[in-house]
Amino acid sequence: xxELAQEKLNIIYGYQKFREGQERLIYQILNKQSSLAIMxxxxxxxxxxxxxxxxxxxxxxxxxxxxxxxxxxxDSLKHLGIEATYINSTLTSTEEKERLHGLKRQFYxxxxxxxxRLAQAKFIDITKRLNISLVAIDEAHCLSQWGHxxxxxxxxxxxxIQQLKEKPTIxxxxxxxxxxxxxxxxxxxxxxxxxxxxxxxARSNLTLTVLKNVERVSYVLKYLKANRHSSGILYSTTRxxxxxxxxxxxxxxxxxTYYHGGLxxxxxxxxxxxxxxxxxxxxxxxxxxxxxxxxSNVRFIIHYxxxxxxxxxxxxxxxxxxDGEESECILLFSPQDIRTQQYLxxxxxxxxxxxxxxxxxxxxxxxxCHTDACxxxxxxxxxxESSSKPCGKCYNCKTxxxxxxRTKEAQIILSTIKRLRERYGKTMIAQVVVGSSxxxxxxxxxxxxxxxxxxxxxxxxxxxxxxxxxxxxxFLKPTNSSYPVLELTNKALYVLKGQQKIEQRIRxxxxxxxxxDDIF
Ligand code: ADP
Ligand code: ZN
Numbered sequence: 001x002x003e004l005a006q007e008k009l010n011i012i013y014g015y016q017k018f019r020e021g022q023e024r025l026i027y028q029i030l031n032k033q034s035s036l037a038i039m040x041x042x043x044x045x046x047x048x049x050x051x052x053x054x055x056x057x058x059x060x061x062x063x064x065x066x067x068x069x070x071x072x073x074x075d076s077l078k079h080l081g082i083e084a085t086y087i088n089s090t091l092t093s094t095e096e097k098e099r100l101h102g103l104k105r106q107f108y109x110x111x112x113x114x115x116x117r118l119a120q121a122k123f124i125d126i127t128k129r130l131n132i133s134l135v136a137i138d139e140a141h142c143l144s145q146w147g148h149x150x151x152x153x154x155x156x157x158x159x160x161i162q163q164l165k166e167k168p169t170i171x172x173x174x175x176x177x178x179x180x181x182x183x184x185x186x187x188x189x190x191x192x193x194x195x196x197x198x199x200x201x202a203r204s205n206l207t208l209t210v211l212k213n214v215e216r217v218s219y220v221l222k223y224l225k226a227n228r229h230s231s232g233i234l235y236s237t238t239r240x241x242x243x244x245x246x247x248x249x250x251x252x253x254x255x256x257t258y259y260h261g262g263l264x265x266x267x268x269x270x271x272x273x274x275x276x277x278x279x280x281x282x283x284x285x286x287x288x289x290x291x292x293x294x295x296s297n298v299r300f301i302i303h304y305x306x307x308x309x310x311x312x313x314x315x316x317x318x319x320x321x322x323d324g325e326e327s328e329c330i331l332l333f334s335p336q337d338i339r340t341q342q343y344l345x346x347x348x349x350x351x352x353x354x355x356x357x358x359x360x361x362x363x364x365x366x367x368x369c370h371t372d373a374c375x376x377x378x379x380x381x382x383x384x385e386s387s388s389k390p391c392g393k394c395y396n397c398k399t400x401x402x403x404x405x406r407t408k409e410a411q412i413i414l415s416t417i418k419r420l421r422e423r424y425g426k427t428m429i430a431q432v433v434v435g436s437s438x439x440x441x442x443x444x445x446x447x448x449x450x451x452x453x454x455x456x457x458x459x460x461x462x463x464x465x466x467x468x469x470x471x472x473x474x475f476l477k478p479t480n481s482s483y484p485v486l487e488l489t490n491k492a493l494y495v496l497k498g499q500q501k502i503e504q505r506i507r508x509x510x511x512x513x514x515x516x517d518d519i520f
């Protein structure tokens with residue numbers, strides 16, 4: 001059967017060879033072995049279910065969260081001469097009836113649906129009796145509540161599968177899953193370790209950069225002007241900032257368009273196409289933009305603010321360089337972004353477990369901005385790849401900066417936390433060591449602590465930023481709550497005993513603080 005798969009690849013798709021992971025997955029699927037595929041964005045996950053769909057008897061159901069992209073995906077399959085369709089809420093009732101009828105008659109090889117559809121009585125009734133050979137679950141991390149984009153509707157997928165006449169083969173696909181998410185997916189889908197195909201997370205053509213406290217508007221302006229002829233995406237957390245940036249950059253004569261959830265469907269479609277067809281070289285957007293977008297020549301992704309999780313960041317950054325060419329991913333970090341994200345988590349009204357997880361994820365993201373080590377390694381480690389080596393090209397690998405001994409300062413902070421019995425958060429600890437006369441410090445007699453004011457040569461901002469560094473380097477661990485309390489790790493005890501030195505690499509850009517920061 002693999003010869004048949006090879007033939008489809010050559011003749012229908014016009015590609016020479018399978019890429020890493022594709023061949024093994026297709027082999028497993030053709031042998032009715034359900035699988036979980038973890039492969040980076042742009043690696044060719046779609047072919048892993050499309051080719052088996054053509055070979056297997058019966059129909060392949062593709063579950064995907066994005067209604068707006070179903071049409072494009074189906075159109076491109078039809079273009080290749082493949083019988084495919086989608087059934088979603090954008091159809092008229094006549095269209096829906098026709099397609100359901102076609103489905104019943106096994107007319108299609110592939111049918112795309114959103115997860116909500118699987119709970120609909122009419123759909124269940126038809127599919128219950130059908131010969132469904134394969135169920136492909138796109139963006140499978142949405143199934144796990146530990147993932148960065150949990151969608152409760154995804155939980156309907158296993159229920160629906162249970163009701164089918166014969167158990168189909170399942171192929172779950174994602175570009176981002178931590179070990180915890182991976183295990184969760186495997187248990188929801190009843191998969192074993194040998195059913196997992198992971199090609200790793202490394203994207204060697206991406207150069208990662210974190211810049212702290214730069215004056216963002218002028219940095220972005222300078223960067224975009226210098227890269228005027230390339231295509232790129234500028235991500236921002238809020239709709240308001242997206243619009244502000246759009247107007248500001250447009251005024252400067254740059255070729256920009258924008259996208260966020262507050263625009264009408266028609267506007268979103270129009271702006272998205274402007275970007276896809278290179279009529280506008282820069283897309284300014286919230287995270288509503290990009291899932292499933294297949295634009296190969298994106299040369300840079302700039303994050304104007306801190307994203308909430310490493311998974312979200314890597315997925316967004318990963319939209320650069322799908323063609324394999326060198327591309328840049330730049331994150332502009334400022335401490336006030338942390339408050340914004342904490343606020344969004346607080347407002348999100350989720351159950352406490354889920355919220356605690358979100359705080360932990362956010363802390364890992366903050367750690368990315370503060371680590372001294374290779375940025376690429378940090379991300380790969382987050383996803384559970386421990387064997388990676390420094391990439392040699394990210395900002396941290398490239399800029400040496402100056403190594404400064406911070407053991408004394410670290411000891412002051414760590415011992416303050418110990419003396420206060422690990423009961424306070426970052427801001428309060430910082431206030432104690434810089435000797436703040438804040439009312440609460442007085443009221444709670446925190447100025448009685450012997451380390452009070454020992455770091456009075458540092459600003460509050462420098463101090464909290466250094467505490468973030470100590471968290472990133474795992475000397476401290478914040479508890480997962482909206483007011484995280486700092487706890488010492490084992491590593492911290494060695495520092496307190498004077499058995500371990502702390503040397504921080506200070507890079508030029510860190511000193512060039514120029515944005516106002518009134519949060520702390
Ligand atoms: P993903 O879903 O993993 O992000 P896609 O399935 O959209 O990636 O594939 C990314 C691009 O790679 C598509 O343009 C696809 O046609 C192309 N592609 C997939 N497999 C191959 C292959 N074996 N050889 C060449 N190009 C491929
Ligand atoms: Zn590196």
